[in-house]
Amino acid sequence: MRVTIEVNGRETSADIEDRLLLVHYLRNTLGMTGTHWGCDTSNCGACTVWLDGLPVKSCTTLAAMADGRSVRSVEGLEGDTLDPVQQGFIEEHGLQCGFCTPGMMMVARALLDRDPDPDEATIREAISGNLCRCTGYENIVRAIRWAARKQAETGRSDREAEEAVL
Amino acid sequence: MQVPAPFTYERAGSVDEALALLGRYGPEARLVAGGHSLLPMMKLRLARPEALIDINGLAELDYIRVDGDHLAIGAMTRHAAVLESTLLSEHYRIFAEAERVIADPLVRNRGTVGGSLCQADPSEDLSAVFAALRGEVVIRSTGGVRRVPLREFHVGPYETAVGDGEILVEVRVPIRTSVGSAYEKVERRAGDWSIAAAGAFVVLDGDRISDVGLGITAVGAEHFTCAEAEAALVGAQPDDEALEAAAAICASSCNPTVDQRGPEDYKRHLVSVLVARALRRSIAAARVGSSRGVED
Numbered sequence: 001m002r003v004t005i006e007v008n009g010r011e012t013s014a015d016i017e018d019r020l021l022l023v024h025y026l027r028n029t030l031g032m033t034g035t036h037w038g039c040d041t042s043n044c045g046a047c048t049v050w051l052d053g054l055p056v057k058s059c060t061t062l063a064a065m066a067d068g069r070s071v072r073s074v075e076g077l078e079g080d081t082l083d084p085v086q087q088g089f090i091e092e093h094g095l096q097c098g099f100c101t102p103g104m105m106m107v108a109r110a111l112l113d114r115d116p117d118p119d120e121a122t123i124r125e126a127i128s129g130n131l132c133r134c135t136g137y138e139n140i141v142r143a144i145r146w147a148a149r150k151q152a153e154t155g156r157s158d159r160e161a162e163e164a165v166l
Numbered sequence: 167m168q169v170p171a172p173f174t175y176e177r178a179g180s181v182d183e184a185l186a187l188l189g190r191y192g193p194e195a196r197l198v199a200g201g202h203s204l205l206p207m208m209k210l211r212l213a214r215p216e217a218l219i220d221i222n223g224l225a226e227l228d229y230i231r232v233d234g235d236h237l238a239i240g241a242m243t244r245h246a247a248v249l250e251s252t253l254l255s256e257h258y259r260i261f262a263e264a265e266r267v268i269a270d271p272l273v274r275n276r277g278t279v280g281g282s283l284c285q286a287d288p289s290e291d292l293s294a295v296f297a298a299l300r301g302e303v304v305i306r307s308t309g310g311v312r313r314v315p316l317r318e319f320h321v322g323p324y325e326t327a328v329g330d331g332e333i334l335v336e337v338r339v340p341i342r343t344s345v346g347s348a349y350e351k352v353e354r355r356a357g358d359w360s361i362a363a364a365g366a367f368v369v370l371d372g373d374r375i376s377d378v379g380l381g382i383t384a385v386g387a388e389h390f391t392c393a394e395a396e397a398a399l400v401g402a403q404p405d406d407e408a409l410e411a412a413a414a415i416c417a418s419s420c421n422p423t424v425d426q427r428g429p430e431d432y433k434r435h436l437v438s439v440l441v442a443r444a445l446r447r448s449i450a451a452a453r454v455g456s457s458r459g460v461e462d
Contacts (some may be wrong), residue, residue, distance in 0.1 A: 018172070019170045040167070041168075042272075048272060064177075065220055
């Protein structure tokens with residue numbers, strides 16, 4: 001079947017097998033390997049992308065389900081500068097091996113768009129569908145808090161900045 | 167790499183279209199909503215439908231509303247919407263309490279009420295919630311609409327009353343006053359299936375329990391409930407003695423299997439503790455509710 005999917009604001013289109021999963025559409029069909037493919041059982045969250053603005057696990061979503069819809073992947077976080085979430089993961093050493101990081105950051109971005117000042121419990125609940133096996137949750141929580149503070153200081157989230165440009 | 171076996175993908179734009187597609191592809195077709203149970207089963211070849219009919223576009227089935235003296239929840243309502251619904255929370259805290267321990271936020275963004283019920287996993291949480299509340303499901307086919315009480319909905323593990331060429335469109339729950347409700351779950355780790363879980367609602371009339379519902383999951387409770395314990399509670403004073411007696415009936419009458427989640431005696435123990443806790447908190451909430459008109 002032919003699908004047309006908006007990925008990070010760009011229209012993509014391909015002939016695919018009906019059974020192709022969204023994670024493999026991104027990684028193999030489009031060659032966008034920022035989204036990681038982990039447990040394959042919708043447990044680990046390494047494959048998290050946004051589908052129509054909501055974070056979902058792309059290993060458990062068919063590419064066909066995204067036909068005509070919009071997807072945002074980790075490659076779509078960065079604008080002219082790094083997203084505060086990306087910068088936060090650098091500043092607070094929010095990654096070690098980096099495998100869970102794309103999913104963590106997509107969840108963090110969605111959280112901060114909804115709740116710009118989340119407390120630690122809210123952050124931990126938000127990332128509860130994303131597993132880190134380097135036992136780095138402390139630093140991941142700090143990284144997200146760093147991003148929240150950074151946004152508050154600059155008074156503009158990444159999304160608002162994009163809207164301002166438009 | 168785990169991928170499903172080949173199938174034909176179709177997308178339905180309405181319930182009528184979904185029914186037409188079910189008719190065209192026959193009994194080897196499956197509806198897919200969130201897909202978070204079906205797609206993993208297809209990857210493992212535990213399910214191998216020839217056609218998947220995607221109903222994610224059925225906005226007509228995505229609602230939570232008051233319908234007369236019932237709450238009506240559309241089958242395509244996502245778990246996240248149930249968790250955040252103030253309407254449901256005002257009437258029954260059990261919804262939010264169960265939803266916040268169903269899987270994780272990402273899965274709850276995709277998974278649906280109808281999908282969870284139709285998957286009919288014996289450890290599924292909403293089955294216990296709707297069994298406790300004595301809900302009923304609305305099932306549509308090209309021949310019309312029929313209603314089935316939730317307590318008659320499950321035919322067996324992963325099997326429901328929804329037949330070929332039918333679609334579950336709505337779940338309905340009676341609105342009750344002076345009611346409190348609660349959900350208690352024990353899981354091995356965040357987002358996991360229950361080792362055991364129990365939910366309850368209690369209606370108080372003065373110092374007596376006038377109506378009560380129990381829901382129990384993951385331990386082989388018949389129809390996800392325990393009618394014998396409910397009968398023992400109706401008319402009783404809501405004291406510890408009555409609660410613990412009812413909880414003991416639940417613990418002895420369920421049929422837990424021994425698995426990696428624990429031995430039988432442990433699961434029965436959990437049932438007795440969780441049923442008593444759910445009842446105790448339901449009673450406390452009903453007392454607050456009867457003085458304020460709504461459940462806290």
